[in-house]
Each structure stands twice: as C-alpha cells, then as structure tokens.
Amino acid sequence: MKLKEIIEKLNLIVIVEANSDREISDAYASDLLSDVMGNAREGQIWITMQTHKNLGAIASLKDLPAIIIIGNNIPSSDLIDYAKENSIAILSTNSTCYQTCGRLWNLLKNNDIQS
Amino acid sequence: MIFKADLHIHTVLSPCGDLEMSPSAIIETARLKGLDIIGITDHNSTLNADITRKIGEKNGIFVLMGAEVQTIEEVHCLCFMPNSEKLGLFQQFLDENIIKIPNDVNNFGYQLVVDEFENILGEIPFFLVSSLKLSIEEVSKMVYELDGIFIPAHVDRPFMSLSSQLGFVPPDLKFDILELSRSGLLNNFPKTNNFFENYAYITSSDSHYLKDIARVYTEIELDGIDFYKLKRALELKKVKPIINENNRFTYY
Numbered sequence: 001m002k003l004k005e006i007i008e009k010l011n012l013i014v015i016v017e018a019n020s021d022r023e024i025s026d027a028y029a030s031d032l033l034s035d036v037m038g039n040a041r042e043g044q045i046w047i048t049m050q051t052h053k054n055l056g057a058i059a060s061l062k063d064l065p066a067i068i069i070i071g072n073n074i075p076s077s078d079l080i081d082y083a084k085e086n087s088i089a090i091l092s093t094n095s096t097c098y099q100t101c102g103r104l105w106n107l108l109k110n111n112d113i114q115s
Numbered sequence: 116m117i118f119k120a121d122l123h124i125h126t127v128l129s130p131c132g133d134l135e136m137s138p139s140a141i142i143e144t145a146r147l148k149g150l151d152i153i154g155i156t157d158h159n160s161t162l163n164a165d166i167t168r169k170i171g172e173k174n175g176i177f178v179l180m181g182a183e184v185q186t187i188e189e190v191h192c193l194c195f196m197p198n199s200e201k202l203g204l205f206q207q208f209l210d211e212n213i214i215k216i217p218n219d220v221n222n223f224g225y226q227l228v229v230d231e232f233e234n235i236l237g238e239i240p241f242f243l244v245s246s247l248k249l250s251i252e253e254v255s256k257m258v259y260e261l262d263g264i265f266i267p268a269h270v271d272r273p274f275m276s277l278s279s280q281l282g283f284v285p286p287d288l289k290f291d292i293l294e295l296s297r298s299g300l301l302n303n304f305p306k307t308n309n310f311f312e313n314y315a316y317i318t319s320s321d322s323h324y325l326k327d328i329a330r331v332y333t334e335i336e337l338d339g340i341d342f343y344k345l346k347r348a349l350e351l352k353k354v355k356p357i358i359n360e361n362n363r364f365t366y367y
Contacts, residue, residue, distance in 0.1 A: 034282030052250040054285050
C-alpha cells in the first residue's frame with residue numbers, strides 16, 4: 001500500500017511530506033533508538049512517541065521512509081528540519097501506540113507482512 | 116601531578132542511595148580511600164552537593180558539584196557546575212523541567228536533603244529518577260550556558276545510557292568526555308562497539324553504598340585542582356581509567 005493511502009486511512013497529520021508514493025508493507029514500533037537501529041528493516045514505517053532529532057539519523061541509517069509520532073507528541077523543530085533535508089515523512093496522530101499499531105495492522109494484514 | 120578522581124557518587128538524596136551515604140560519611144570514605152576529587156551526582160537534583168563541597172574543603176577533598184540528569188531519551192548524564200551560584204541556577208532548571216511523579220518511599224526509598232551532622236533538612240516529594248522533558252542536546256546546551264562540565268554517564272550500560280537508548284554518539288552533541296562503568300572498562304566496551312571506539316573515557320564507581328566508592332576511579336593529570344583546570348584536563352584527555360583491584364567486584 002502506498003504511504004499516502006495509509007496517511008489518508010489512518011487520518012494522520014502530515015508534518016513533513018515525503019515518500020508519498022513509496023510502497024509500504026510493514027512497520028516497526030519502538031521508543032528505543034538502539035532497538036530500532038538493531039531490529040527495524042528497510043522500508044518499514046516507524047511508530048514511536050519520541051520526538052527528538054536523533055530519530056532522523058536512525059531513520060536515514062535504516063532507510064525508514066516515515067515516522068508516525070503517536071499520542072499528540074510534538075516533533076522538535078530540529079527533527080522537522082532534518083526530515084525535510086533528508087526526505088523522511090513525519091506524521092502525527094493523537095491515537096496511542098496500541099491503537100495506531102492495531103489500525104495499521106488491519107490495513108496491511110492483507111498485504112504480505114514480513115515476519 | 117596525578118590526582119585520583121571518582122566523579123559519580125550518589126548521596127541519601129537519591130532514592131536508590133543507601134541511608135549511610137551522608138555527605139560527611141562520603142567525604143570520610145573518599146579520604147580513607149585516597150581520592151583527591153569526587154563528584155556528587157544525585158539523580159536530577161543538586162541539593163546535597165554544596166554541603167558535601169563544604170565538608171570536603173575542610174578535609175582536603177575537592178568536590179565537583181552536580182547531578183546525574185536523566186534526559187527525555189532516558190540517557191543519564193553527569194552535569195557539573197563551577198560554583199554555588201550556577202549550581203542554584205541549574206537546580207532551578209531541573210525543578211522546572213523534571214516530570215513530577217510522587218515518590219513511593221516504600222518501593223523506591225527516601226530522598227533526603229541533609230546537613231553536615233546528618234540532620235534531615237528536607238525530603239523531596241516527587242520521584243527523582245524520572246526524566247526531564249528535554250533532549251540530551253537541550254540539557255547539554257544548558258550546562259554549557261552555565262559554564263559547566265557535561266559527561267554522558269556509563270555509556271556502555273545496557274540501560275539508561277547513550278549506547279542503550281540511542282545506539283550511537285550524536286555527531287553534534289557537545290560533551291567534555293564520556294564515562295565508562297566498571298563493567299564497561301573490564302570488558303573494554305569501546306573496542307566492542309565501533310560507534311564508541313574513537314573517544315576518550317573516564318571511569319567512576321557510580322556508588323550508592325560507601326563500600327563501592329573508588330572501586331574504579333580516574334587518574335587526572337593537573338597542575339593544581341580547581342573547576343576550570345579539571346575541565347581543561349578532561350578536554351585535553353589527560354585521564355586514565357583505573358580498576359581498583361583491592362575493591363570488591365559488583366556489576367556497574
């Protein structure tokens with residue numbers, strides 16, 4: 001499913017627009033950057049409550065096209081700057097991590113979810 | 116001259132700090148163990164640091180006054196201030212930015228402010244081992260605005276550290292030097308993680324009990340002790356982490 005369809009169906013707020021036409025089939029939810037660095041896979045959407053700039057470095061390193069920031073947390077301005085420069089979509093929702101993961105799972109479950 | 120420094124020591128103000136960790140007892144123990152310099156680093160509070168400095172002055176121990184700050188990423192960082200005035204400003208900054216959750220004394224322990232004679236002057240009602248609402252970069256920036264020393268703590272630890280929470284050293288993070296735990300020093304952590312390979316390190320005991328003080332420490336080359344000479348020596352990496360084999364082994 002294309003990222004833009006996910007944004008529409010989950011009613012996500014777009015803070016930084018990027019990778020709208022990229023095909024997404026999987027996601028990774030974690031607030032520990034070292035865990036994401038170790039275990040996320042290329043092309044996954046990253047779901048987290050963290051908002052600081054170092055998210056950007058990890059998303060670049062792992063080629064994660066989008067970050068969904070849950071629970072109405074506001075991304076820091078230096079994260080937004082980094083994401084614009086490096087083409088990472090920053091999306092926001094007032095839903096909790098559990099709700100967001102559940103909805104995304106339902107949306108993607110007909111696709112071929114890895115692992 | 117070479118001075119012995121253990122820059123990471125908790126007092127009775129930290130809920131996890133043993134009740135024997137009074138400023139007077141810490142200074143006495145530091146003196147017995149031959150330390151020249153200690154750091155007072157309670158979790159997110161500086162309130163026992165100035166009294167420890169005063170007792171230290173009378174006993175020939177130089178005390179770096181500071182706190183072990185927990186950032187929003189849950190990374191622990193040692194922050195030291197050059198004088199009592201800046202320490203007061205830093206304490207205000209901590210009070211304004213800590214997430215205030217009531218302390219459950221039965222589960223976490225007492226958080227006591229004490230005087231030289233171990234009289235209890237006050238008790239902190241909110242849990243000190245909580246996070247500030249600020250990122251590690253924001254905390255570092257504040258420390259340098261106050262002319263302080265900033266040292267990411269026990270960077271090798273599998274929790275509450277740069278390596279566990281971020282996995283790397285942010286390239287534009289400003290700091291004076293990095294700290295290794297005893298275990299990180301024994302296992303030569305910098306050689307096992309290439310994100311942490313090319314840095315200079317101190318090591319400290321992270322003592323919560325008197326018996327742990329100086330079980331590891333750092334030798335620092337100085338031509339006399341004051342805050343700015345110390346800061347300069349850290350910047351110039353005139354440091355050597357030491358394992359004190361005469362002390363007992365425990366993890367971190």
